Amino acid sequence: MSFADIAVPAPFYPSDTVFTYRIPESLEESLSVGSLVKVSFGKRLSWGVVTHIHHAPLKEGIKTKDVDSLILPEPIFSEKRLRFLQSLSAHYVYPIGLVMESAIPTPLRNGSPRTLRYTVPELLPALRIEPSATQLNDEQRTAVKSISQKKGVHLLWGLTGSGKTEVYLKLIEEVLERGEGALVLVPEISLTPLLTERFEKRFPDQVALFHSAQSPKKIREAWFEVWTGQKRIALGARSALFAPLKNPGIVVVDEEHDGSYKQEEGFRYNARDAAIRFAKHFSCTCVLGSATPSAEALALVDSGEASVSVLRKRAVESASLPKLSLIDLRLNLPQEIKIPHVEIKDRFEAPRAPGDFFLSPQLQLAIDETLKAKEQCILFINRRGVGSQKLCRSCGFVHECPNCAVKLTPHSHHLACHYCGYSIIEPDHCPSCSSPHPFLQVGTGTEGVEEALSLHFPSARVLRMDRDTIANKNDLEKTLNAFSSGEADILVGTQMVAKGHDFPKVTLVGILLADMGMNVPDFRANERSLQLLMQVSGRAGRSKSPGRVLVQTFQPEHPVFQHLQAEDPMESYKRFLSEEMIKRKLLNYPPYASLALLRLDGLVEDRVQEASRFVAHTLNRAKAPGLQVLGPTPSPISKLRGRHRRQILIKSQSKEVFEQTLHWLLQGWNKGHCEKKYKTRLLVDVDPVQMM
């Protein structure tokens, strides 16, 4: 008599909890470790994956059900893949069944026969590789050579436009020729149609696409194409990490530093870190590519766990680095505002309209020159809407969201919450003091800039690109095409404009308020700011005529800018990050310690507070050696969608201590019915990226 341990999708702790079923004789032959099966679970039929087969009789007192049926004739996971998923489950302290849930496309889990039909080709088509259009330069060749020479983790540090993709393609070519497969992760596949095209062109019929915007049917198709071995390249956003490649030889993580590799709901894994883990489990090569590597990647290089290859030459010979200048926004403040240490005589002429403030005289002049030269500009501001807030001139009242602890952002016809979507029409009297005077608009966003531009440059054609104008891939492509084909002169946008789009006619980039990301309570604030600023600046350097970047800020003396202005951007970035990393080491932050964010949220503020104190107390009492417990404190956004939020940070030098403590905590929280007692949820975010 044999039994199978089966992982089912339910939130059980410890996270490796499995359930034991008897294997009926009819399935003895066909069932194995990794099989996707149907089982009766509680009062319902569920899917599950066999993690272990044994002959031991069960613990007394628990009746054993039979495995119902096999969903797929062959194991859905190889032994190796199973161990990989289990190691993720342990690291992220997340139930194994729910980890597997993100690794199996929905139609497959449902197991209806019609969605399971797939064909195995009798003969795999001969591998076709189209020759590259360009030759690799020396740097690229050296990089390829050094990366393919040895397995393990490699950082490919390449400036914007230095041809990282060409290196990936060459490496994948070698992998395919060895009969292995390749995994390529990109931050947002829908933002990079160009990259997809290049891969498909080079490796015809070999690329399977995985991303969330794809229909379930297409994902299922792609999944089977990879599973059966018809296609050997899986390309996509984070979820592509779970593409069922047979024999992976390489995993590429493009724009490795990008925060969107972190899943921010459910199974909160970081696809970059998981890719490194993947490479260890499958003994294959992992390439982390970036122009602005993360502290984590650089720390791997420092400790010898990763090697590094550098690309500093621009692939397009004629293109040169853009010239960057800083503009002190304080000089643009109205006369009546006094600032210590800033000479009044240096000030610019006082602005005439609110939106003007973010178009300094220098920037206006530069825009004017660019328009006259029939070239294009990009203006970047990391905020949507017409302003950042509106306040009552009489009593200082500011509109806030009733569900979240944030101020409402003014838009042209309403006020909106950017976190929960709440919106109202602006009332004509102040709700607090009934003053009839119009509200004062403070700050600006993309819409505000658009407005100001129409005043100063009435003949300029302006395109706006933010979450309000771009709802889907189609909108995005339309806007990008319109701009690159010259249908507009100025592109105003948020982060979206920073991604790797290629606009050869852009010679001016204006960063309207560079300080925005620098003042948030997050230990990665500086790192992220510099990465974003360098990325946006890079948009100006793709032209034959030299580009320029104007950076407006209230704190030009901030170290981030000294590094942005440097002659040698790579050397300078490295210096900046090493300073950052010294601070992290001193304060015991990643990459030199493990970090987890414990967030508690609930409808009743007192209960949340009580629960957070209980958790902190429990952790302190654990007396785990070297474990630091910070908090509880209210989360930076202390209320979201009607739920009050508090958080605790825990840090540790020892991964083992860290993991064990979290397991122990979650088990206790669950067993003690704490969630119910406090009417509060506890969420554990291991290696958090967003701390808000």
Added chain:
DNA sequence: AGCACGCCGACT
């Protein structure tokens, strides 16, 4: 996470 059971409020 589902799903059922169970106990209180406002309906035809």
Added chain:
DNA sequence: GTCGGCGTGCTC
């Protein structure tokens, strides 16, 4: 009298 709200408990 029932329909249905969600608090509680269980899943090999």
